[in-house]
Amino acid sequence: MRKFLRAAAALLALSFVAFGPIAPASAAVAAADALPHNYTGVWWKSTESGWGINFAHQNNVVYATWFTFAADGTPQWFTVVASKTADLVYSGNVSSFTGLAFNTDPYAANANVKTTRGTATITFAADGQSATFDYTVDGIHQTKAITPQQFVPSVALPDCAYGASVAQLSAATNYQGLWWTTHGSAVGGEESGYGINFNHQGKVIFATWFTYDVNGKGWWLFSVANETSPKVYTGTVRAATGPGFSKEPWDPFAVVRNTVGNVTISINDGNHAKFDYTVNAIAQSKNLTRQVFAAPGTVCQ
Secondary structure, eight states: OHHHHHHHHHHHOOOOOOOOOOOOOOGGGOSOOOSSOOOOEEEEOTTSTTOEEEEEEETTEEEEEEEEEOTTSSEEEEEEEEEEEETTEEEEEEEEEEOOOTTOSSOOTTOOEEEEEEEEEEEEOTTSSOEEEEEEETTEEEEEEEEEOOOSTTSOOOOEEEOOOHHHHHHOSOOOEEEEOOTTOSSSOTTTTOEEEEEEETTEEEEEEEEEOTTSBEEEEEEEEEEEETTEEEEEEEEEEOSOTTOSSOOGGGOEEEEEEEEEEEEEETTEEEEEEEETTEEEEEEEEEOOSSTTOEEEO
16 A cells, blocks of 8 residues: 555545444443554555555444455455454454445435455554454455554654544544534434545545445545645545455555546534535535544544
């Protein structure tokens, strides 16, 4: 993923994720995680530029959205609802989805179809600065060493913490986390089935958007959005093709990126934003809120 995010970094000097309501952690791990680290953000294997994984960490659940490529080289994303199973260890099923094309309007709630593809375990180092991502998908077992991605070298990684109140979420000035469109619904959201991860460092939001192409296949897009005025971030939207996720060795030079549109992210407050985009000449606008699947949620600063 280095070339992928290095290319993003070069532009400096679009989690939408298919999901429905996420089940709370089991009673055995219902108490707030006492460990000092929160893992919310984008992670990568620095020698395998072109793919990455976003973690939304709330209470004892790490909701992971993994952007990579299918065997035929087309964009593929998976999700893992990884619950804490031991200190520093989170495990869950790996799932893929099909759904409504990104430009469907109105977008029916929970129209996505989930397929379980395997299992994954994420084991974090005690210092919170590295992890192993061990998975079996379609019968293929692999282990990747991953670290948080610092794409603005002059800016420290955000410090995230679980247990924020709604007021703290609204007052936040760092927008890192998982966002979605709910139309005010308290459970599930009227447009459950896709989402977007914001990774916010300094005056840059690196957005990874998990949605579906015109045929309903899982499709991810990304944008490096720079602050162009207070609380307004703009950038181009890109899509990519590359080696299948199981390819060994991984060839970062085989990843091809294409510009497909542009985006403007307008922040109303730390808990509400507007997402205006044009993709393949289709213009749309979405109102976003943070996805809180383990109340009260996580806030970064």
